[in-house]
Amino acid sequence: MARPRPFVAGNWKMNGLRSSAAEMIRIVQGARALTAVDLMICPPATLLGLFASIVEGSPVRLGAQDCHTQSNGAFTGDISAEMLKDAGASAVIVGHSERRTYHKETDADVRAKGLAARRAGLCAIVCVGETRTERENGRALAVVRTQLEGSIPDGATADNLVVAYEPVWAIGSGLTPTPADVAEMHGSIRQLLRSQFAEEGAGMRILYGGSVKPSNAKELLGIADVDGALVGGASLKADEFLAIAGVYR
Numbered sequence: 602m603a604r605p606r607p608f609v610a611g612n613w614k615m616n617g618l619r620s621s622a623a624e625m626i627r628i629v630q631g632a633r634a635l636t637a638v639d640l641m642i643c644p645p646a647t648l649l650g651l652f653a654s655i656v657e658g659s660p661v662r663l664g665a666q667d668c669h670t671q672s673n674g675a676f677t678g679d680i681s682a683e684m685l686k687d688a689g690a691s692a693v694i695v696g697h698s699e700r701r702t703y704h705k706e707t708d709a710d711v712r713a714k715g716l717a718a719r720r721a722g723l724c725a726i727v728c729v730g731e732t733r734t735e736r737e738n739g740r741a742l743a744v745v746r747t748q749l750e751g752s753i754p755d756g757a758t759a760d761n762l763v764v765a766y767e768p769v770w771a772i773g774s775g776l777t778p779t780p781a782d783v784a785e786m787h788g789s790i791r792q793l794l795r796s797q798f799a800e801e802g803a804g805m806r807i808l809y810g811g812s813v814k815p816s817n818a819k820e821l822l823g824i825a826d827v828d829g830a831l832v833g834g835a836s837l838k839a840d841e842f843l844a845i846a847g848v849y850r
């Protein structure tokens with residue numbers, strides 16, 4: 602099977618106001634020249650509606666950062682996958698380490714959210730990754746394997762599932778794993794996807810995330826089985842996000 606089409610997604614986390622529309626417009630303008638890569642921005646839910654009008658007719662897609670498992674109901678403060686889709690999202694990040702840490706989300710929660718995403722017609726970007734201690738203790742591969750086995754919904758396809766490997770210690774720290782460690786991890790994730798989904802698993806995109814920036818993107822994105830990036834801080838600036846995605850030409 603051919604290598605999956607590259608995918609670079611920006612995770613804005615809890616950043617961005619309506620005045621950030623100018624940055625989003627710059628991303629859309631720059632994206633027109635980048636035809637070899639799929640591009641997505643995941644802004645806070647408050648900006649989805651506004652940004653949907655900005656990306657209309659462009660190749661840039663929108664994603665959300667979390668969803669509830671139910672489609673509606675008495676869940677004050679929560680947002681369903683259906684609502685995100687209605688607001689203009691085509692994907693949703695689930696199981697980001699910040700959700701796993703600050704909201705105590707378990708693998709089972711993440712899996713249920715992935716299923717909710719599919720029910721609503723959204724692609725689920727499922728995040729996994731080890732802590733620094735787990736890596737130092739030689740448990741990184743085993744930890745990520747367990748997370749994947751518990752978090753990935755059955756019957757997923759290359760269209761409705763993307764995996765993001767984000768070592769917790771690399772997020773927002775400026776640190777990244779060695780290329781050899783990334784290659785080993787992505788190879789292990791690919792093997793698991795292939796054993797679970799056969800040929801379909803070969804086409805599923807596996808993103809690397811954690812301190813991706815223009816200066817290290819070429820090296821990280823050139824590693825086998827790295828099909829793109831989930832970019833946090835650097836995605837807030839159009840020129841940096843576009844420079845990262847511009848590795849694919």
Ligand code: PGA
Nearest residue numbers: 772773811812832833834
């Ligand atoms: P970072 O975040 O690029 O700022 O390290 C990545 C992420 O948390 O998705």
